[in-house]
Amino acid sequence: MKIKIIYKKAIIIALSCILIPVLCISACAGAVAGVAQAGGKSFFYGTVVVDAGHGGIDGGVVGSAGVKESDINLAMARLLKSRLEEANYRVVMTREDENALSNIKRIDMQMRKEIILSSSPLTVISLHVNRFSDSARRGVQVFYDDTEVGKDFAEAMQAHLNKTVNAKYGGRDDYEAIEGDLFITKCAPVPSIIIECGFISNAEDEKLLLDEAYRNELCSRIAELIAREHNPE
Numbered sequence: 001m002k003i004k005i006i007y008k009k010a011i012i013i014a015l016s017c018i019l020i021p022v023l024c025i026s027a028c029a030g031a032v033a034g035v036a037q038a039g040g041k042s043f044f045y046g047t048v049v050v051d052a053g054h055g056g057i058d059g060g061v062v063g064s065a066g067v068k069e070s071d072i073n074l075a076m077a078r079l080l081k082s083r084l085e086e087a088n089y090r091v092v093m094t095r096e097d098e099n100a101l102s103n104i105k106r107i108d109m110q111m112r113k114e115i116i117l118s119s120s121p122l123t124v125i126s127l128h129v130n131r132f133s134d135s136a137r138r139g140v141q142v143f144y145d146d147t148e149v150g151k152d153f154a155e156a157m158q159a160h161l162n163k164t165v166n167a168k169y170g171g172r173d174d175y176e177a178i179e180g181d182l183f184i185t186k187c188a189p190v191p192s193i194i195i196e197c198g199f200i201s202n203a204e205d206e207k208l209l210l211d212e213a214y215r216n217e218l219c220s221r222i223a224e225l226i227a228r229e230h231n232p233e
């Protein structure tokens, strides 16, 4: 049995894309949990908050064909939710559709924080898409907050994604997790990271970001590492 919490109305919005020298980021983060029993039949290891960055009037970065980051983030978030539920995690999404939680960015971010705090998660994963002035730059990059709560987790995730996704798709495979002052990753005192799923400013990455097989593979790899790092067994 899978335990789900759906915040129907919650259409959150927006995180911001903060350019840290090179990247567009956003953020929010999470709280606590352990193993729990559900009816004595199935169990879950704990809660993961999956945050689809942006939403509503805040579309984030936009691709050459007009595809919005907010839509890519949501598609990725739904896939990651499925992969995590298959691995016996309870998943709370900050937004379930294309809308934001508020048209006012500050309120949207605060509402995301409240969802995170009320979910008592093991970890928080915020999904985004990157953009950079050098169109040659590509690959998946991981960010954590400057309090370093999520540093070890971010480094493990980056190393895993370097070895799997980044190496396979021809991008750099030597990225290091990057620290930043990121709202989403500071919402709760648990490892919280932002994953920039690829560079929309790179033609190959843009194609991948719209490709179902790539999306599935990336989300499977992310879920795999979460299960390795946040598994009480």
Ligand SMILES: [Zn+2]
Binding pocket: 016, 017, 024, 025, 026, 053, 054, 060, 061, 069, 128, 129
């Ligand atoms: Zn973004």
